[in-house]
Amino acid sequence: MPPVITLESPFAHQVFHQRHPELFRRLMDAHPYGPDERAALEALLAETQKGTISLADDAFDRDTWLDWDRRHFGKPWAKAPFLWAESYFYRLLLGAVGYFDTGVDPFGPFKTAELRSSTLDNDYAWLAEQPHFDAALMASLYGNRADLGFQLIAGDSAAIHDQLVADDSAAVREFFQRVAPVAVTFVLDNAGRELLSDLVFADHLLTTGLASVVTLHAKPYPYFVSDATMTDVGDCLRRLRDLPGDSGNRLHEAAADGRLKIRTHPFHSAPLSFHTMPSDLAEELSRGVTVFKGDLNYRRLVGDCRWDPSTPFADAVSYLPGPAVALRILKSEVVVGADDRPRPPGWETAGTYASIQMYRP
Ligand SMILES: O=P(O)(O)OC[C@H]1O[C@](O)(CO)[C@@H](O)[C@@H]1O
Numbered sequence: 001m002p003p004v005i006t007l008e009s010p011f012a013h014q015v016f017h018q019r020h021p022e023l024f025r026r027l028m029d030a031h032p033y034g035p036d037e038r039a040a041l042e043a044l045l046a047e048t049q050k051g052t053i054s055l056a057d058d059a060f061d062r063d064t065w066l067d068w069d070r071r072h073f074g075k076p077w078a079k080a081p082f083l084w085a086e087s088y089f090y091r092l093l094l095g096a097v098g099y100f101d102t103g104v105d106p107f108g109p110f111k112t113a114e115l116r117s118s119t120l121d122n123d124y125a126w127l128a129e130q131p132h133f134d135a136a137l138m139a140s141l142y143g144n145r146a147d148l149g150f151q152l153i154a155g156d157s158a159a160i161h162d163q164l165v166a167d168d169s170a171a172v173r174e175f176f177q178r179v180a181p182v183a184v185t186f187v188l189d190n191a192g193r194e195l196l197s198d199l200v201f202a203d204h205l206l207t208t209g210l211a212s213v214v215t216l217h218a219k220p221y222p223y224f225v226s227d228a229t230m231t232d233v234g235d236c237l238r239r240l241r242d243l244p245g246d247s248g249n250r251l252h253e254a255a256a257d258g259r260l261k262i263r264t265h266p267f268h269s270a271p272l273s274f275h276t277m278p279s280d281l282a283e284e285l286s287r288g289v290t291v292f293k294g295d296l297n298y299r300r301l302v303g304d305c306r307w308d309p310s311t312p313f314a315d316a317v318s319y320l321p322g323p324a325v326a327l328r329i330l331k332s333e334v335v336v337g338a339d340d341r342p343r344p345p346g347w348e349t350a351g352t353y354a355s356i357q358m359y360r361p
Pocket of ligand 1: 189293294296297329331
């Protein structure tokens with residue numbers, strides 16, 4: 001594997017030194033946190049910006065983190081791998097605000113606001129007509145770009161394709177048509193609009209008979225601000241029932257008869273790439289095709305490393321136990337399988353480029 005990306009990277013440094021303080025300001029604004037939680041958040045910020053990585057003796061999940069440790073405890077945060085450090089940061093954030101005692105999702109107010117957004121019904125008006133395969137696939141992809149005007153998805157697809165650095169959409173469509181009906185697992189990313197769009201894609205696969213069963217893998221706890229937990233999946237399914245079209249009701253029925261399953265796995269909040277996924281998860285992902293959503297899952301899929309962007313996608317994911325589709329808006333420095341068209345500086349992290357990549361063992 002190429003060298004791993006660490007917090008020494010200017011992009012990762014910016015995440016820890018600019019985005020995290022802003023996140024903490026918003027959390028303290030959104031919640032009536034008392035002096036203890038506020039002090040714990042301030043201490044966490046200071047530690048992750050200047051201190052050493054530590055693991056509390058009485059942490060309830062100490063054994064898990066010792067298992068996931070790669071000799072990072074006791075070392076400076078500034079030298080840690082970006083993926084490992086970000087993941088542990090969110091675990092510590094949850095501890096600081098008492099999540100493991102109260103069960104109150106610190107990001108809940110942001111997620112709720114998105115589902116209550118006054119523009120949501122209008123943005124999903126296109127659902128009134130049953131989307132075809134490409135539109136459903138693109139909705140799931142571009143759901144990963146939070147600020148997308150969703151009418152674009154059903155409209156001018158040429159503009160969208162121009163932004164793709166890798167486009168295996170035809171191979172994805174042909175794959176589903178050839179192997180249908182197939183078991184499909186979604187390794188979910190964000191709640192809110194992204195999850196609503198993923199649900200629309202899942203409904204399309206079930207309704208058209210391309211999927212025999214769809215399993216949604218959510219995060220075991222709140223993570224990376226907006227990542228979907230099991231609770232978020234329930235909330236989004238309910239919200240989808242109020243949006244135009246009938247996807248929400250169909251998925252509700254699919255859940256009732258066992259064609260839609262919702263689950264989680266502890267490894268989805270591990271600070272490690274999928275190369276080291278446990279055998280029970282690998283066994284699950286070997287049963288059909290897996291759709292990996294979003295930037296964080298992409299980093300975990302290929303490894304959060306300094307790949308040459310022209311490296312074939314298949315070379316980076318050949319360890320997978322079965323076929324896979326990766327749908328991602330590029331928001332971090334990791335890129336594989338990109339075409340060689342010239343792009344402006346910073347294109348990897350700008351959040352304006354996207355990729356659709358398919359792996360068949
Ligand atoms: O929601 P997504 O698509 O997984 O993106 C999350 C991304 O945001 C960051 O936290 C900061 O850019 C990345 O580290 C991470 O990959």
